[in-house]
Amino acid sequence: MNTLFPIFVKAENLHTLIVGGGYVGLEKTTALLANSPDARITLVAPEIRAEIRELARQHPKLALIQEPYHELFLADKDLVIVGTNDKNVNRQVQADCKNRRILVNVADTPDLCDFYLSSVVKKGDLKIAISTNGKSPTFAKRFREVLEDILPDSLQETLDNLTAIRNQLKGDFVQKMEKLNEITKVLK
Incomplete structure (x- = not known):
């Protein structure tokens, strides 16, 4: 049974920390900015992909810190998304967030997540979030594609x-x- 409580947050009013500068960090940063272009994001990682650096050039509220994760980076953060390829770092970030009562998502590790990132259908002001309770992000992505195809572009006028x-x-x-x-x- 899916007991998740769906909410839409005003990400531009929050300060989000993304830990990880690889493909997953890129994916999470891109998704956050696609839904909230004015979101305040700090991304920390020892190595940061060129695509993320390009996003930072386009989005002045995206700050990059090329260093290993440290608990000090949690200061003044409201939300944390973790996507490194080091399970020990991922667990450490999750534990640090728990101690500070900061909501955290650890990519591909449902047991360490306080929330899941949904697959999102957007048609103008209409936004539909899709969750599989962490069981299959791939299914959520495919279902999003189906909905995007069948929902008319005229929904904004409605x-x-x-x-x-x-x-x-x-x-x-x-x-x-x-x-x-x-x-x-x-x-x-």
């Missing part, structure tokens, strides 16, 4: 129209919700 209608509705919250439910029944 969302904009519903926002305009909601803003014009009179009454209390319950009355507005009932009216919006009536209007959106056609989506069933």
Whole structure:
């Protein structure tokens, strides 16, 4: 049973630490910036891929520290994503985060994760996060591709129209919700 509680965080209001400068670090940094281009990110690793350095040139809030991980890098961080190829470093970061009560994701190690990164479908303002409870990120990615293909690009226009209608509705919250439910029944 999937007991995860899905949330969407305002990453631009958080300071995220990414530990790992290889392919996984690149993948996580790219995903974070794709969803929140103004996210404040510090990436630390002894070696950092050229693609990550290019991202840092394009995103001024992405700071790179080319050093091995140290617990001091957790100061003022709200969220941590770990993706190194050294299981001992990964476990150490997770333990350090636990001691500081910082939420952490350790790539490909569900037992060490406080949260999982989802596969995300984006159509304008619509975002759908897909989770397999850590069982198969590959399935989530394939399902995302299916949804991206079948969801029409006109969804943004629908969302904009519903926002305009909601803003014009009179009454209390319950009355507005009932009216919006009536209007959106056609989506069933």
